[in-house]
Amino acid sequence: MSTGAMVVSRKRRPVGKVVVFTLLLAGGLVFASVFVYAALSAVKPADEVLASPMRWLPSQWLWSNFTLPFEQAPFARYYLNSTVVGVSVTLLNVVTCTLAGYSFSKFAYRGRNVLFFVVLATLMVPLEVIYVPLYALVFDLGWVNSFAGLIIPSATSAFGIFLMRQSIDGLPDELLEAARIDGAGELRILRHVVAPMMVSPMAALALFIFMTNWDSHLWPLLVGNDADHQTLPVGLAAMQANNLGSGGLPMMMAAALLALLPTLLLFLVLQRKFVEGITMTAGIK
Amino acid sequence: MALTRTAPDRARGTRARPPGAGRPGWRRRRDAIGLVFALPALALFAAFAIYPMLRVFQLSLYDYNLTSPPVWVGLDNFRFLFGDDRFLASLGASLFYVVITYGPAVLLALVLALGLNNRMRGSAFVRLLYFAPVATSWVAVSVIWRLVLQPEGLLNQTLNTDIPWLTSSTWAKWAIAIAAIWKEVGFFLIIFLAGLQNVPKDLLEAASLDGAGALRRLRYVTLPLLKPITVVVLVMAVIRGFQSFSPQVVLTGGSFGTEVINLFVYKTAFASARMGRASAVAVLMFVLLLMVTFVQLRALRRSA
Numbered sequence: 001m002s003t004g005a006m007v008v009s010r011k012r013r014p015v016g017k018v019v020v021f022t023l024l025l026a027g028g029l030v031f032a033s034v035f036v037y038a039a040l041s042a043v044k045p046a047d048e049v050l051a052s053p054m055r056w057l058p059s060q061w062l063w064s065n066f067t068l069p070f071e072q073a074p075f076a077r078y079y080l081n082s083t084v085v086g087v088s089v090t091l092l093n094v095v096t097c098t099l100a101g102y103s104f105s106k107f108a109y110r111g112r113n114v115l116f117f118v119v120l121a122t123l124m125v126p127l128e129v130i131y132v133p134l135y136a137l138v139f140d141l142g143w144v145n146s147f148a149g150l151i152i153p154s155a156t157s158a159f160g161i162f163l164m165r166q167s168i169d170g171l172p173d174e175l176l177e178a179a180r181i182d183g184a185g186e187l188r189i190l191r192h193v194v195a196p197m198m199v200s201p202m203a204a205l206a207l208f209i210f211m212t213n214w215d216s217h218l219w220p221l222l223v224g225n226d227a228d229h230q231t232l233p234v235g236l237a238a239m240q241a242n243n244l245g246s247g248g249l250p251m252m253m254a255a256a257l258l259a260l261l262p263t264l265l266l267f268l269v270l271q272r273k274f275v276e277g278i279t280m281t282a283g284i285k
Numbered sequence: 286m287a288l289t290r291t292a293p294d295r296a297r298g299t300r301a302r303p304p305g306a307g308r309p310g311w312r313r314r315r316d317a318i319g320l321v322f323a324l325p326a327l328a329l330f331a332a333f334a335i336y337p338m339l340r341v342f343q344l345s346l347y348d349y350n351l352t353s354p355p356v357w358v359g360l361d362n363f364r365f366l367f368g369d370d371r372f373l374a375s376l377g378a379s380l381f382y383v384v385i386t387y388g389p390a391v392l393l394a395l396v397l398a399l400g401l402n403n404r405m406r407g408s409a410f411v412r413l414l415y416f417a418p419v420a421t422s423w424v425a426v427s428v429i430w431r432l433v434l435q436p437e438g439l440l441n442q443t444l445n446t447d448i449p450w451l452t453s454s455t456w457a458k459w460a461i462a463i464a465a466i467w468k469e470v471g472f473f474l475i476i477f478l479a480g481l482q483n484v485p486k487d488l489l490e491a492a493s494l495d496g497a498g499a500l501r502r503l504r505y506v507t508l509p510l511l512k513p514i515t516v517v518v519l520v521m522a523v524i525r526g527f528q529s530f531s532p533q534v535v536l537t538g539g540s541f542g543t544e545v546i547n548l549f550v551y552k553t554a555f556a557s558a559r560m561g562r563a564s565a566v567a568v569l570m571f572v573l574l575l576m577v578t579f580v581q582l583r584a585l586r587r588s589a
Contacts, residue, residue, distance in 0.1 A: 016499075021407060024400045028414030031467060035417065037439045038429040050435055054442040100326035107319025115327060122334045124578070128528045128547050129571045132554045132563045133340035134333060136351060153333040156326040186318045215422040217531045218547075222555070233424035237535055240428050249432060256428040260421035267420030268413075274420065278472060279479040282517050 042066065042253035049249040066258065068251035069239070074227065075255060078235035081224070082214060085150045085231055090210045092155035094202050100156070101164025102190055106176060116165070123158045127219060135222050149223035150231070154213065160205050163280055167201035168194060200273075207270055208277035211263050232259045341571075344564035351560055362565035372566065374542070375549035381458055382545055383526030386465040391522055394470050395515070398477035399503065412474070419471040427535035430464040434536070457541035461532050468532075469525070473518055480514035481507070516585040523577045527570060546570060 037056075041049045042065055044058035069075035104116045127134075134153060135144075143149030171194065179189045195202070217233040224230060230238065236259055240252060267274050345362055347355035366372045397415060401408045418426060433439045434450040440463075441448055450460035484507055492502045530547045537543045539552070546566065554563035 017405075020400050021405065021411075024397065024411050025407065027397070028411045031470075032414045032417065034426075034429060034433060034439070034467065037433065041432060049432070050437040052437045052442065054437070054439070096326040096329065099322040103319045103321075103323035107316045107322075109316040109320045112320075115323065118335070119326070119330060122330060122338070124575070125334065125338055125571065126524060126528055126574075128530075128550070129567045129574075130334065130337035130341055132550070132560050132567060133337040133344055135554070136340070136344075136349075136560060137332070137337060139351060152329070156329045158330075158334075161326060186315065186322075190322070211420065215424075217422075217424050217534075218551070233422055233531065236424050236428055237531070240431065240535055241538070252428055253432065256425040260425040263422065264417065264420050267416070271413075271416075274416075275475050275479070278419070278475045282476045282479070282514065282521065 038253045038257060042250050042257055044250055046248040046250055049253075062250065065250040066254045069255035069258065072251060073235065073239050073255070074230075075235070075258070077227070078230055078232045079258075081150075081229060082232040084147065085220070085224075086210050086213045088147075088151045089154045089213045090206050092151070093157055093160050093209045094206050096156040097160030097164045097205060098195065098198065098202060099190070100161045101166075101168050102194055104161065104165045105168040106171075106173070116161075119158050119161055123162075131219065131222065138223055144223050145226040145229050146223070147229065150220055150229065154216075154219070157209065159281060160209065163201055163205055164198070167198055171197060203270075204273045204277045204280070207266060207273050208281075211266065211274070214263050341564045341567050344561050345568045347561040347564075349560040349564075350558040355561065358561065362562045363569075365562065366565055366569070371544070372549060375544050375546045378458065378542060378544055379527055379529070379546040382462060382465070382529055382543075383523055385459070385462040386469065387519075387522035387526050389462075390466045390469045391473050391515075391518055393466070394473035394477050394518075395511075397470070397474050398481055399507070401474070402478060402481040412478075415474050416471040418468045419475070421468075423468065423531035424535055426468055427464065427532045430467075430532070431536055434460050434464070451537055452541065454541045457537050457543050461536055461543055464536065465529070465532055473522070476514065476518055476521075477511070480511050484510045513585060516581050520578050520581050523581075524574055527574060 040056055040058060043061050043063055044065075045060065045062060048055070048058060100119070104112060104119075138144060138149045138153065141148075143152070175193060176189055179193045184192070215233065216231070217237070220229075220231045220234045221237075225234060236255055239255060344355065346357065346359060348358045348361075349355035401412050401415075431451070435441075436447065436449060438450075440446075440450065448456055450456050488506055488510075489502055492506050497505065527545075528547060529545055530551070533539055533543050533545050533548050539545075539548045544552075547570075550563045550566045550570075553559050553566065
């Protein structure tokens with residue numbers, strides 16, 4: 001059938017392809033040069049960072065600059081806070097979204113479709129539209145400058161529920177019926193039948209939520225802006241704005257690189273899941 | 286096997302009951318448990334999404350500073366905003382940012398996707414280079430771009446120019462757009478690449494056998510099939526654009542004509558403690574986003 005066409009296209013000299021590829025590679029290297037520039041600036045002596053004419057390489061490699069953010073700013077605290085909030089929000093999302101996705105997929109109670117529609121409708125409303133009254137609510141609850149304020153409002157997501165429902169829809173009902181006939185309760189079925197088969201979408205969801213949360217700036221700035229609750233984006237922006245410490249530009253580059261390292265590594269390791277998560281936000285299967 | 290066979294039998298049995306009796310008790314109990322599973326998420330949505338959503342409309346009609354009770358002012362907040370140069374300027378700054386960042390970013394992503402949509406070993410590596418900024422946080426890359434955009438930073442030194450990127454009303458909005466394009470291209474590239482996976486290979490091969498060259502295949506097969514995705518991408522681009530906050534905060538603090546609408550809301554609510562007026566801006570932003578989405582979805586339907 002299509003083998004004929006494939007042979008034809010394979011026979012054509014790929015000169016054009018090589019040119020296109022070279023252009024794409026060059027563009028990619030231009031993109032990556034920003035990271036390289038930041039990394040090399042981080043290990044330069046402070047007075048070499050903005051030297052003119054510019055030299056890419058430092059005269060001496062000051063790896064110790066990477067300890068400056070920890071010495072001159074509470075960088076370890078930022079890191080710990082971002083990790084605590086990120087991990088908690090991720091776990092809560094996986095639990096609440098899997099529960100709700102299972103509920104919307106496999107049960108037939110009255111109002112189910114209306115509720116699911118309402119959940120989906122909230123996808124249309126970004127945080128940026130609601131954060132003023134949301135802040136007022138969290139303020140009234142006494143959650144400003146607390147981990148509760150940083151975590152609980154982000155503990156579920158419409159996208160996650162949608163994702164889990166779609167995935168659980170693919171499980172055959174017979175499988176659940178079989179478990180029920182064996183006498184398993186609904187929670188047991190969820191834990192021992194549904195969840196083990198949903199590891200892949202749960203992982204995609206977890207990765208997506210963790211990365212989104214790691215990037216989150218506006219909300220933590222509102223509800224976690226005291227010394228004990230600043231996350232990396234809030235702390236980093238504060239370091240930048242206040243010229244915190246005397247480490248100067250190399251320290252800021254070191255801090256920025258350390259802040260983006262965890263999600264960058266996660267991405268490199270779990271590339272496929274990452275792409276899957278982003279693709280699903282666009283509604284492409 | 287025996288188990289799976291009994292299941293449909295039982296199901297058939299339940300359907301045979303008289304309709305007046307409704308679902309049998311065990312079935313209704315089970316579905317009630319199902320509803321309980323949704324409750325944690327539903328409670329969170331009710332408190333932290335739906336309630337604030339309703340409240341933002343209400344607060345937009347009040348003067349409210351968080352500590353004293355709200356005072357009804359009717360449409361005064363909206364009337365004030367439409368005569369407020371700062372608000373109108375922030376609207377303009379956001380529109381500029383959306384168009385100048387996301388126009389080029391989406392176009393570039395589409396071109397890159399067409400070039401990278403193959404199984405060549407090198408392409409996987411090149412894709413990584415463009416994806417990487419997506420996996421990093423806005424604040425961190427903004428801190429890095431602040432250095433790149435210094436008078437003696439990477440950009441000026443590479444272009445051999447002397448542009449005050451971050452301290453001039455002429456250049457600051459372009460500087461932020463450049464940084465944001467770099468950050469966002471990969472996101473749309475991922476989506477376009479996924480969209481291209483859905484273009485049936487047979488169709489392209491058939492066109493090729495009919496004598497269509499690469500450009501004709503692109504124009505008459507690939508691009509028409511990408512249209513629905515492009516509409517989704519444009520909706521996402523506008524929404525992402527209006528949400529922008531971090532690059533403006535870190536790169537300019539909103540000076541030099543870069544106070545986008547979201548930053549204006551933030552300052553109105555938390556620096557000036559005018560929660561009512563900030564809510565009114567949020568309502569306008571919501572209506573704007575809703576309109577953009579509907580216009581684009583209609584365009585999609587018409588073309589489909």
